[in-house]
Amino acid sequence: MTRAPRYFEDYPPGAMFEGGPIAVTEADIIDFARRFDPQDMHVDAHKAAQGEFGGLIASGWHTAALMMRLFTEHFLSQASSLASPGIDELRWLRPVRPGDALNLRAAVLTARRSGSKPDRGLVTSLIEVLNQNGEAVMTLKPVSIIRCRPLAGD
Amino acid sequence: MTRAPRYFEDYPPGAMFEGGPIAVTEADIIDFARRFDPQDMHVDAHKAAQGEFGGLIASGWHTAALMMRLFTEHFLSQASSLASPGIDELRWLRPVRPGDALNLRAAVLTARRSGSKPDRGLVTSLIEVLNQNGEAVMTLKPVSIIRCRPLAGD
Numbered sequence: 001m002t003r004a005p006r007y008f009e010d011y012p013p014g015a016m017f018e019g020g021p022i023a024v025t026e027a028d029i030i031d032f033a034r035r036f037d038p039q040d041m042h043v044d045a046h047k048a049a050q051g052e053f054g055g056l057i058a059s060g061w062h063t064a065a066l067m068m069r070l071f072t073e074h075f076l077s078q079a080s081s082l083a084s085p086g087i088d089e090l091r092w093l094r095p096v097r098p099g100d101a102l103n104l105r106a107a108v109l110t111a112r113r114s115g116s117k118p119d120r121g122l123v124t125s126l127i128e129v130l131n132q133n134g135e136a137v138m139t140l141k142p143v144s145i146i147r148c149r150p151l152a153g154d
Numbered sequence: 155m156t157r158a159p160r161y162f163e164d165y166p167p168g169a170m171f172e173g174g175p176i177a178v179t180e181a182d183i184i185d186f187a188r189r190f191d192p193q194d195m196h197v198d199a200h201k202a203a204q205g206e207f208g209g210l211i212a213s214g215w216h217t218a219a220l221m222m223r224l225f226t227e228h229f230l231s232q233a234s235s236l237a238s239p240g241i242d243e244l245r246w247l248r249p250v251r252p253g254d255a256l257n258l259r260a261a262v263l264t265a266r267r268s269g270s271k272p273d274r275g276l277v278t279s280l281i282e283v284l285n286q287n288g289e290a291v292m293t294l295k296p297v298s299i300i301r302c303r304p305l306a307g308d
Contacts, residue, residue, distance in 0.1 A: 020210060034218035037226055039235060052236050060238060065190035065215045067193045072191060081193060082206050084246060091240035 005079035007149035008121040011108045019074025020103030022066055024058060024096055025082070032062040040119065057095035063102070063138050064090070067129050070104035071142075075125070080147035082120060090140040101132045109141065113148070120147050159233035161303035162275040165262045173228025174257030175286065176220055178212060178250055186216040216242070217256070217292050221283050224258035225296075229279070234269035234301035236274060244294040248285070255286045263295065267302070274301050 026045070033042030040047040048056040072081075078112035096102070105128045113121040123146050129138040180199070187196030191213035194201040202210040226235075250256070261284045267275045277300050283292040 032219075035223070037222045039226060039230070040232060059222065061219045063216070065186075065219065068213065068215045069189070070190045072193060076193070078194060086245035088244070088245070089240070089242060090244065092238060 006077040006146075007080045007147050008111065008113070008123065008146045011111050011123045011125075011146060013108050013111055015108040017075045017106045019070050019106060020130075021101035022070060022103075022104060024066065024098065024100045025060075026056060026098035027098075029056060029058045029062060029098060032061045032065070037061055046062050053095050055097060057097055058100075060092045060138070063092070063096050063129060064140075066102055067104060067127060067138060067140070070102070070129075071106070071127065074104055076144065076146075082145040082147055084145065085122075087140050087141050087142040090138070092138055094135055094137045095135050096131065100137075102137065103130045105130060106147070114145075118148075120145055122146075159302075160216045160231040161234045162265065162267070162277065162300045163241060163303050165265050165277045165279075165298075165300060167262050167265055169262040171229045171260045172258060173224050174284075175255035176224060176257075178216075178220065178252065178254045178256060180210060180252035183210060183212045183250075183252060186219070187213045201209070207249050209251060211251055212254075214246045214292070217246070217250050217283060218294075220256055221258065221281060221292060221294070224256070224283075225281065227261070228258055229260050230298065231302075236299040238266055238299065239276075239297050241294050241296040246292055247291055248289055250285065250291050254291075256291065258282075259284060260283045268299075272302075274299055276300075 030043050041051050041057055041061045045056045107126045109126055110124045111121055123144045127140050128136050131137050183198050195205050195211055196213045257289045261280045263280055264278045265275055277298045281294050282290045285291050
């Protein structure tokens with residue numbers, strides 16, 4: 001599915017974007033965590049069952065990576081996405097478990113044209129990752145550097 | 155290599171922890187990004203060469219995941235790591251490129267015993283991820299919920 005490319009001008013404050021779902025399997029959770037976050041709660045279903053969360057849960061960084069997948073598909077455009085200087089206020093609110101399905105909801109908070117590089121702007125958004133019950137499992141505020149729409153003749 | 159388990163009491167403000175390196179290959183960068191962040195700058199070396207960074211760079215979330223690997227190995231302990239409510243001020247300062255090697259430097263900023271759950275505390279740290287030239291490529295301030303040392307007889 002292709003959509004029209006978005007540029008800085010397409011992200012005014014208040015603009016909303018949604019997409020998903022993306023499924024989370026036990027195999028995915030264990031595979032990610034073995035590489036990057038090999039704690040029992042993420043890699044060992046038996047030990048996880050006796051632990052703090054009563055069962056296997058996804059690494060928070062796995063949830064973040066899945067969020068990024070949805071963010072590239074439903075928010076950013078290849079034509080204009082340049083970089084990100086960072087994110088603020090990342091919160092893991094609820095565990096993500098095998099069988100969950102995650103959706104993205106993104107709202108533009110601020111959009112500021114760059115002073116030094118007039119071909120781009122900075123967009124700050126509030127991202128919510130929701131599970132299949134509509135509960136927020138993660139929120140964060142990323143900053144995205146996004147190219148402006150080319151002028152006719154560019 | 156095993157070390158003595160750490161508990162909340164082992165993370166006083168000012169405590170420093172270091173570890174690494176972990177290597178970053180082109181294949182790793184492309185594999186991670188195909189799954190989670192399939193933008194040209196992360197998955198297509200040819201297009202990336204013509205882009206903003208002049209070559210392939212790792213997804214910022216890949217760098218974060220590698221940070222977590224180092225954080226589990228050199229900061230957290232399986233015996234006491236319970237969860238994380240989130241992180242603040244994540245900054246991507248420099249691109250991570252194929253062939254880079256990343257190290258972790260962590261400093262405890264605050265350590266506060268939980269009021270409601272006296273068996274644990276909250277530790278806020280400043281994490282720096284440094285490349286092979288000692289340059290910070292990413293910084294962040296995670297909060298970790300960490301179990302207190304068991305009393306004798308527990």
